[in-house]
Amino acid sequence: MKAEGTTVEEILAQIPPDRKTQFNKLHEVIVEHLPAGFEPAISYGGLGYVVPHALYPAGYHCKTSEPLPFAAIANQKNSINFYHMGIYADPKLLEWFVNEYPKHSPQKLDMGKSCIRFKKLDAIPFELIGQLMKKMAVNEWINTYESNYKK
Numbered sequence: 001m002k003a004e005g006t007t008v009e010e011i012l013a014q015i016p017p018d019r020k021t022q023f024n025k026l027h028e029v030i031v032e033h034l035p036a037g038f039e040p041a042i043s044y045g046g047l048g049y050v051v052p053h054a055l056y057p058a059g060y061h062c063k064t065s066e067p068l069p070f071a072a073i074a075n076q077k078n079s080i081n082f083y084h085m086g087i088y089a090d091p092k093l094l095e096w097f098v099n100e101y102p103k104h105s106p107q108k109l110d111m112g113k114s115c116i117r118f119k120k121l122d123a124i125p126f127e128l129i130g131q132l133m134k135k136m137a138v139n140e141w142i143n144t145y146e147s148n149y150k151k
Contacts, residue, residue, distance in 0.1 A: 006042060022122075025126060038051060049069075049071040051068035052067050070085055082118065087114060089144045104125035105123045105128070
């Protein structure tokens, strides 16, 4: 579902009441643990956490007018989704996350390549998401992105 709004605040205000508390808490945990250089922003029409053009002027290779994406959250029909490009791009980080997940949530990990779907909102592993956000510095992400994806 495309988020309605052109600012982070507008998107947060549009979250349905039954999900607002958990969605806002997830956003707050991400922002609290976001390494220096990344910032919350509108990314591809949704709520993202990006490397701004001021730090990485080239932007995202698929659409250079967009800042380099790193993470995002979205309110979907049946879940709150959390996207983290670091676990998609770095097999060691993915392995760490998959091994840690059962220690933090009673729910089975429901995951795609970079997407983690939280269908049970009371089982979102906020502490683990905070730890994950701190695992990759902005320069590490830029280097990983450039070596894996930028042609």
